[in-house]
Each structure stands twice: as structure tokens, then as C-alpha cells.
Amino acid sequence: MKKGNRYGLHRVIDPLGVLPQTAHKIDNTMDIYDNEILLDVDTLNIDSASFTQIESQAGGDKKKIADIMLGIVAERGKHQNPVTGSGGMFIGRVRQVGPALDGKVDLSPGDRVASLVSLSLTPLRIDRIKDIRPDIDQVDIEGQAILFESGIWAKLPADLSPTLALSVLDVAGAVPQVARLVRQGDTVLVVGAGGKSGMLCMHEARKRAGCTGRVLGLTFSERSTARARSLELADVIFAGDATRPAEVLAQIEGLTDGRLCDVVINCANNPNTEMASILACRDRGTVYFFSMAVSFTKAALGAEGVGKDVDMFIGNGYAHRHAEISLNVLRENPKLKKLFEELYGG
DSSP: OOOOOTTSGGGEEESTTSOTTTOSEEOOOOOOOTTOEEEEEEEEEEOHHHHHHHHHHTTTOHHHHHHHHHHHHHHHSSOOOTTTOOOEEEEEEEEEEOGGGTTTSOOOTTOEEEEOSOTTSSOEEEEEEEEEEGGGTEEEEEEEEEEOTTOOEEEOOTTSOHHHHHHHHTTTTHHHHHHHHOOTTOEEEEETTTSHHHHHHHHHHHHHHOTTSEEEEEEOSHHHHHHHHHTTOOSEEEEOOTTOHHHHHHHHHHHHTTOOEEEEEEOOSSSSOHHHHHHTEEEEEEEEEOOTTOOHHHHHHHHHHTTOOOEEEEOOSOOTTHHHHHHHHHHHOHHHHHHHHHHHOO
16 A cells, blocks of 8 residues: 655645645545545535635536536646635545554544535545535535545534534534634624534634623625524624625624624635725734635735724634534534534534
8 A cells, every 4th residue: 555645745736836725736536545544435525715705607507517527627626716725524434444553543434424624625535416405515425535544534523413413513623713802791793603613613702701891793695694693692683784894884883883893703604805804803903714715815904904903814614623613512502503504404
């Protein structure tokens, strides 16, 4: 059996020398190297920004969505949206563990796991797309994938359904970052509060800001507004268009008596929401961009252009113990768990 590189460099086809996530094309043949894990894939959870873009490109037609996804994997050997650059994650069953990982990983054939690394770097083969669920960005397939030695994963919990766990683990990096950034007494704005990551972030923001803090939730559609309000996690849920920064600023000034927000968490799945987030934040406050639709260039140059001195964090999909922390949100909040079960499957 061939020896593999810890970070999967042996899978890179074009251009050589870069990491798999950066590569345009990787090798997705399913004969594993000695330090790889082969899995039979059941479901892909496509990154929200990526699925939104694909669905728009396909005009909402499921066959066209499937064709676009198959085309991406055929061209790249992985599911990395060429427009957004993002991927998603998967759940599946372990088929084979490379011998170099014996004693290093607690995995056996048949174990059901979720990948905690992006599909944008994961060798993937799709044999057939069985079902597409646009409301939750999930796609059931027949196929296989490979995890590298450096890849992270989580065994699926017994007390949550696989699709429910997958929906949370897809955005697991957000919650622990919010826990690090929000302090008691802070005024926190969650942009995209009615979405998957937004709802989880509202829970954590409420917990960390405490009774002396305030949580504000910005939503867009009537459905997401009603969903966010039903959780009763925010002091105020208000509808607005985060791509129109001046309008959002006026709303935030009104809600905060001009003081603006200490922390802004951007979970929007559409582009061009950077400036609304930056303008809503007070000087020396913090803006956390979790959304994969965010442009670093727009955020950095935009803040400079309006003279805003804010600390900006780009969302890291990984944080220590992030899977456990994020799944525990559902265990802590029965109302949120019930809503997630209705949306993503109980």
C-alpha cells in the first residue's frame, strides 16, 4: 500500500505543491493510501452559501442542481463550488482504515461518522444522487469519500438523528467562537439570525451576554423572521436587507440609541453583507464573519473606507471540541432542538 502525506499532498493533481483545499483538481480514486480512511457516503450537507449559489444558477430545478454538483466533482475530484470556493461536509460509514492509522484513530469498519473538514478538500466520488432537499441544503447520494490523516471527524451521537446531527456539525465552528468573543453585558447583533448557524449563535450569544446584555437578530424573509422570533432568544428580531448597509445602520442606531453593537456575528448566506456588519459595530468592537459568502477584500477595504476601527475575525470551521460544544446547544435548549428536528429531521 502506498504511503500518503499527512495533509493529503499526495492527492493533489493541479497545481502541484499546494494543499488539497487550494488545488483546482485532486485525485478522487478510492484506492486508499496507508494513512487514509475510506467511507461510504450517505448524505452531503452543502455549505449554505454554496447551495444558495448552485440553486440560483439552476433556477431551482433539482435535475440541474444535480448536474451542477456532478460536474463540479467530475472536474475537481471534490465538491468545491467554483464561485464561492466553499464545500460542506458529509456523513457516512467507515469502510476501511489505512494500516498507518492503527492505534491512532478510534474507528472500525461500520462506524457512522460525520466529517468535520470541508468537502472543498475531500476526495469525493458520487455514483448517484438519490435525493435533494433544498430547504436544508442536504443531498443524499451513493458514493465514497476519503479522509486524510490530518482530517477531523465525529462519531454520530446516539441521541440525535444523523441528519439532525449533520445540520449542526456543518456549522459547528460558529458556537465556540461566539463563546470566546461575547462578554457579559455586551450588545450583540446576529446577521442571518433565522438561519442554521444564526440560531445556534443566538443561543450562545444570549448565554454569554447574560441578563445585562442585549441580543439583536437581523433576518430577511418572513419565514426566517418568524422562526427566529419563535425561539425567544433575542431581545429584538427585526427584518432588513443586509446588503443595504445604510438602512441597517439606521435600524441599529435606533435600537441602540446610537451606541451601536459591541459584537456583530455575520451568518448571512448571501454576498455583500460585509458593510452592514461593520457599520453596525461600535469603534473597537468585534465583527465575526462566519459566513462563507464574505469577501475579505470587501471587509478590509470597506472598513478602511468608512474609518471604522473594529477587530474583524474570519470564521474558522474548526475550534477545539467544537462538535461536542455545538451538539450540546440542542441538549441545552429544548425549543431550539424541537425546531431543528422539524427543519432537519428528527
